[in-house]
Amino acid sequence: MAETDNPYQNAHAESFWGRLKAELLEDGCFISLEDARNELFNYIEGYYNVCRLHSSLGYRSPIEFENQYYQTVSLLNSHK
Template sequence: MSPTYPSQVWRVDLTDIRVTQGCVYLAYALDSFTREIVGWAVSKCIDAALALRALNNAPQACCPAPGLLHHSDQESQYGSRVYVDRLREAGLMPNMSREGNPYDNARMASFYTTLKTEEADLQDDRDFDDVQRHSTAFIGQLHNEERLHSSLGSVPPAEFATQYHGA
């Protein structure tokens, strides 16, 4: 799945972030072409509602490019009836990794490794609010607006998307 334009393939995943009293969970959607995180959400519960909030937080989810492929691993949150119904309602085509194939979602694993080593592990996150604040700053500002990606010609994802659209 090598996209040739924005909003052709979105990859989604969930991860946990340790806090003083256990952990909280982060769900996110990444545009495979621009490497931009287009939607994310944080929750105390790892459930379909978390995955759905991340999807609904992606502005393009209301009117995606025709045939946008939504790729996830086989976690139950992404296969739930409410989640799959929302994908179809939004015109997104659900696609899941092959069973036992860790390479299908390697780009997502790479993102959350970066998130954890450059953000979560360096913060003294004590609770949900800390993670909410820090992950929003990391994703919305640092990752999307400032972090240079060699695969994008050494520009940040948001700038790459803007250049692509000629704005």
């Protein structure tokens, strides 16, 4: 059973929510719930999962990491 109120138990999620609060909510309030949903979607799908550098990926963006992965796989397959 997981401990309650232990941020080290789920460090990746805690880090994500911390960055989300710092980067998305820095401008203040949203006009409506729909506005908040749109901004959250744009942040996650348009920035966080595409452009933002991630320490777990060697301080590369997910796109850079994915491109390097496919480049490596292609190189390995060409030597078979």
